[in-house]
Amino acid sequence: xxxxxxxxxxxxxxxxxxxxxxxxxxxxxxxxxxxxxxxxxxxxxxxxxxxxxxxxxxxxxxxxxxxxxxxxxxxxxxxxxxxxxxxxxxxxxxxxxxxxxxxxxxxxxxxxxxxxxxxxxxxxxxxxxxxxxxxxxxxxxxxxxxxxxxxxxxxxxxxxxxxxxxxxxxxxxxxxxxxxxxxxxxxxx
Ligand code: HEM
Numbered sequence: 001x002x003x004x005x006x007x008x009x010x011x012x013x014x015x016x017x018x019x020x021x022x023x024x025x026x027x028x029x030x031x032x033x034x035x036x037x038x039x040x041x042x043x044x045x046x047x048x049x050x051x052x053x054x055x056x057x058x059x060x061x062x063x064x065x066x067x068x069x070x071x072x073x074x075x076x077x078x079x080x081x082x083x084x085x086x087x088x089x090x091x092x093x094x095x096x097x098x099x100x101x102x103x104x105x106x107x108x109x110x111x112x113x114x115x116x117x118x119x120x121x122x123x124x125x126x127x128x129x130x131x132x133x134x135x136x137x138x139x140x141x142x143x144x145x146x147x148x149x150x151x152x153x154x155x156x157x158x159x160x161x162x163x164x165x166x167x168x169x170x171x172x173x174x175x176x177x178x179x180x181x182x183x184x185x186x187x188x189x
Contacts, residue, residue, distance in 0.1 A: 040064035
């Protein structure tokens with residue numbers, strides 16, 4: 001199978017998106033683990049138990065969220081950067097760069113059809129995550145809860161895509177597309 005050439009624009013956008021997504025995943029991971037509000041509240045509670053002071057559970061949670069906020073601000077910053085990057089990515093085909101590949105093209109082999117189809121699903125899911133994220137912040141209060149319910153599901157497709165994508169790329173590298181990894185990093189040398 002012929003290996004594609006990845007232009008500088010393609011590579012810059014690809015790796016900018018990849019880095020942002022990994023950092024975004026780290027913020028989600030921290031929120032679910034070490035910086036989980038219940039964990040932090042428990043740490044504060046345990047400390048207060050060794051002193052003569054006490055706080056209600058609600059106060060502990062407010063304090064825990066305040067401690068977590070500077071970390072979580074990065075989730076929002078990365079969300080804004082990703083919105084910009086994906087907007088650029090969706091506009092690039094207009095100038096002939098990073099064109100979308102049609103998964104239904106007859107001449108493609110099954111693996112390529114599957115790969116292109118996965119990218120389309122991924123883009124659909126990303127648009128949903130970004131728009132629900134923006135609506136949580138800037139949308140009307142009445143839809144906030146339903147937007148949150150959809151937004152929190154993002155982690156599932158993101159993990160599934162990353163595992164599939166990295167395994168797919170490695171499989172290509174070690175079978176019929178040797179050099180694909182170095183091409184997406186340093187281009188067509
Ligand atoms: C968070 C991590 C990553 C994300 C979100 C991501 C996302 C994507 C997306 C959406 C595409 C399709 C671009 C398009 O044509 O529209 C793509 C292509 C590609 N990615 Fe990644 N990627 C990630 C990490 C990686 C890594 C670690 C590698 C290599 C080791 C890699 C190698 C490639 C290659 C070779 C292509 C081109 C495949 C083709 O020709 O269709 N990616 N990536």
